[in-house]
Amino acid sequence: MRSMTGYGSGSAPLEGLAISVRVSSVNRRSLDLSFSLPEEWRGLEASLAEQVRQEAARGRITVAFEVESGGQRGGAAWDDAAAAEALDRLQAFAARENVDFSPTADLLWQIANAQRARARLPSEEAALPALTEALSVALRAFAAMRAREGEALLVDFLRRVQSLHRQVELIAARAPMVPEAYRGQLMRRLREAGLELDLDDERVLREIALFADRCDISEELTRLRSHLDQFAHLLRSEGEIGRKAEFILQEVGREVNTIGSKANDLAISRAVIELKNELERIREQMANVE
Secondary structure, three states, rough: OOOOOOEEEEEEEEEOOOEEEEEEOOOOOOEEEEEEEEEHHHHHHHHHHHHOOOOOEEEEEEHHHHHHHEEOOOEEEEEEHHHHHHHHHHHHHHHHOOOOOOOOHHHHHHHHOOOOOOOOOOOOHHHHHHHHHHHHHHHHHHHHHHHOOOOOOHHHHHHHHHHHHHHHHHHHHHOHHHHHEEEHHHHHHHHOOOOOOOOOOOOHHHHHHHHHHHHHOOHHHHHHHHHHHHHHHHHHHOOHHHHHHHHHHHHHHHHHHHHHHOOOOHHHHHHHHHHHHHHHHHHHHOOOOO
């Protein structure tokens, strides 16, 4: 099991430059890739995206590449001549407008940054091996983090599945007692109404039989146990499980709702409420699973 939340970074050298990449993701029902590449290398996005798809099947994944050279991000160095020219133009403009002009360190920094000259980047063909290498390193760290979080989620899911099983068995143990309890209630109400009927009276037996049929949940319990076993088995399987797990949980919820509507018993109704609460917690966590 893997979480859809993860982070990884990597780097690789390229002709005196340093390529770095950050890969991060959050949960999303489908795979949604977002790339940040220098304009000169945009044509490589499809190839790099395929590399990411080999590692992830779901999630909102952001891949951000950066180029560093000479201690400056983006492979850029200041163009002193251009910065000086910009400062002269500002001074001349201030003089024409009769505005006091006293350059500050902050202003000089802004002008210098605005006039950076980007170093010419290598071609796409030359850059692809370094980009692929840096991305591979980042994806390994990214996958390891998603796997670690997935292991923690698995432990939590298995504990909650056991909680669901306990509630199901409580319901199964209580269900056979419901018709008998109804018979007692029926006879008490008849006596309170001044009607003395024998327990073997055909009308009483028919009413009890109809009630027992209406509140019979044996089929729902069988399907519910099967769904929970399928879910526990799926949790331990490899690859993408999120979509299939969501479908199984939907079926579990359907059986729980049916049991709740047919129960006609306070103890079973309480167990159904616990089932629904635990099921909702599982659904919320499953939204983070690939």
